[in-house]
Amino acid sequence: MRLRVVHREDLPQLAHIEESCSSSPWGMGMLGEAMGLEGAWGWGIEEGGRLLGFGLFLKVLDEMQVLTLCVLPEHRRRGCGRRLMEEAEHLARELGMEKLSLEVRQSNLPALTLYGHLGFIRVGCRKAYYKDGEDAVLMDRPLRGGEGGKS
């Protein structure tokens, strides 16, 4: 497995991966728009010439927002999600940013566990944030002032 930057040519693969991960996928159009935003970064994990997962991130002022993180169901628990998040954290540190931030469904135990292990802390909740009425948990990974409980 290797980590690499993702490009517009990867959009069909990214959309396929995202579709397998989300009940309301963005699709190629919105993924492409997100990739084109100023301050956007994207990495994928590739194996045998095929992407297994990817993450899109957006630098907004002093924070790195996690736009999306998706791994094909059959390739989960192999460290792809962690690797992608660690790359984003590495870049954010290099750029001297304050924190990483994200929102996640309150029922999304795999993601909540992953983020918890990476040192993210709950900083709030957005009621009925998702179309189906589910709440979003807001999480931050502070990057200054020590490792902040990373495990």
Ligand SMILES: CC(C)(COP(=O)(O)OP(=O)(O)OC[C@H]1O[C@@H](n2cnc3c(N)ncnc32)[C@H](O)[C@@H]1OP(=O)(O)O)[C@@H](O)C(=O)NCCC(=O)NCCS
């Ligand atoms: C969340 C997601 C990206 C994790 O990707 P992944 O490649 O499976 O994660 P990793 O293999 O790097 O897991 C790292 C750690 O996270 C935790 N974790 C991951 N999946 C878990 C699960 N199903 N249950 C409990 N803990 C889990 C574990 O601590 C794991 O370490 P371990 O395998 O050594 O125990 C993946 O499940 C996914 O694509 N889900 C659907 C999309 C999604 O929910 N994205 C996040 C939106 S905010």
